[in-house]
Amino acid sequence: MTLLEIERLSAFYGRAQSLHEVSLSVGKGEVVAVIGTNGAGKSTLMDSIMGMVTNTGAMRLEGQDIIGRSPAEIVRHGVGYAPERAHLFPFMTVEDNLLVGGYTAREDIDRNIAHVHELFPVLKERARQETATLSGGERQMVSIGRALMTSPRLLLVDEPTIGLSPKVVAEIAATLRRLNEESGLTILIAEQNINFAMELAGTVHVLETGHMRISGTPQELMADEELNRAYFGT
Numbered sequence: 001m002t003l004l005e006i007e008r009l010s011a012f013y014g015r016a017q018s019l020h021e022v023s024l025s026v027g028k029g030e031v032v033a034v035i036g037t038n039g040a041g042k043s044t045l046m047d048s049i050m051g052m053v054t055n056t057g058a059m060r061l062e063g064q065d066i067i068g069r070s071p072a073e074i075v076r077h078g079v080g081y082a083p084e085r086a087h088l089f090p091f092m093t094v095e096d097n098l099l100v101g102g103y104t105a106r107e108d109i110d111r112n113i114a115h116v117h118e119l120f121p122v123l124k125e126r127a128r129q130e131t132a133t134l135s136g137g138e139r140q141m142v143s144i145g146r147a148l149m150t151s152p153r154l155l156l157v158d159e160p161t162i163g164l165s166p167k168v169v170a171e172i173a174a175t176l177r178r179l180n181e182e183s184g185l186t187i188l189i190a191e192q193n194i195n196f197a198m199e200l201a202g203t204v205h206v207l208e209t210g211h212m213r214i215s216g217t218p219q220e221l222m223a224d225e226e227l228n229r230a231y232f233g234t
Contacts, residue, residue: 002062003028003154003186004049009057011041011048011210018044019210021057026154026188031180033189033201041210042190043084046158049188050074050081061154075104080152082143084159084190090132094123097131097142101149108151116145119175137168144175154186155179161193169196176200198222 004026011019019041026032034042047053051071059066061077069077080101088097098116102109117124120141126134131142140160147155157176161169173196179185180200191197197204198218205215206227214227221227 001028002026003030004188005058005060006049007058009045009048009055009059011044012054012056017210018053019048019055022207022210022212024205024212024215026186028186029180029184030203031176031187031189031201033191033197033204034207035191035194035197035204036207037192039209040207042192042207043158044210045207046081046083046156046188046190049079049156072104075150078151078153079156080147080150080154081156082140082147082158082160084162088131088139088142088146091130093128094131094134094142095127098123098145098149101146105149105151109149112149112151116148119148119178120145136163137165137171140164140168140172144172148179152185154188156188156190158190159192160189161191161196169193173200 002025006025007023008021009019010017010021022045034045036042044053048055049059051069051074055067061079066074066077089100098113102112105112122138123141123145126138131139144157160172176187177200180187189197189201202217203215204218204221206213214221214224
């Protein structure tokens with residue numbers, strides 16, 4: 001069953017068009033990735049889903065139109081967002097950043113914060129620490145944890161590996177895989193790290209300068225010679 005359906009979506013910053021009639025769908029329980037170089041439009045796509053960009057076209061969440069909805073309404077409809085470079089409140093503690101995420105799901109706060117601490121034990125240790133003092137990997141964990149505090153049905157994760165060490169990237173990948181396999185959480189990832197995306201996603205979409213170039217399974221995309229030359233140098 002389709003959870004998110006996007007049809008002919010275009011995005012605009014003033015008169016500048018960033019996305020050009022992009023279409024994709026995300027089924028319940030799937031992990032889907034959108035890959036592309038810097039400036040391809042990946043973050044704009046995520047911001048569009050969250051109601052933060054002017055759009056034309058259609059976006060439906062479980063059949064309900066969400067074009068024109070505010071970010072707060074989108075969150076209440078079950079979408080959690082871990083944006084690029086975290087965008088945390090730097091001088092608030094880890095715990096307070098997580099609690100901000102729980103504002104729209106206050107009845108679930110105790111359960112959700114326990115779940116976040118189970119996924120990322122270091123965040124329990126750092127609960128009273130300001131996020132500005134954390135490592136890049138720890139800040140990314142707070143960002144994902146804050147998104148999970150909204151009790152999402154769909155988790156958007158934008159560039160989760162940027163600037164992180166291979167060890168932390170592996171930890172983030174393992175956590176996202178666990179969320180999907182154990183909790184059935186639907187996940188949409190925007191990522192430049194092609195190997196990370198291919199490892200996690202069942203369906204991968206390639207964005208280039210705001211246009212959807214090609215879509216398929218990781219195996220299908222790996223078999224595309226032109227794509228291999230462009231992204232893998234082979």
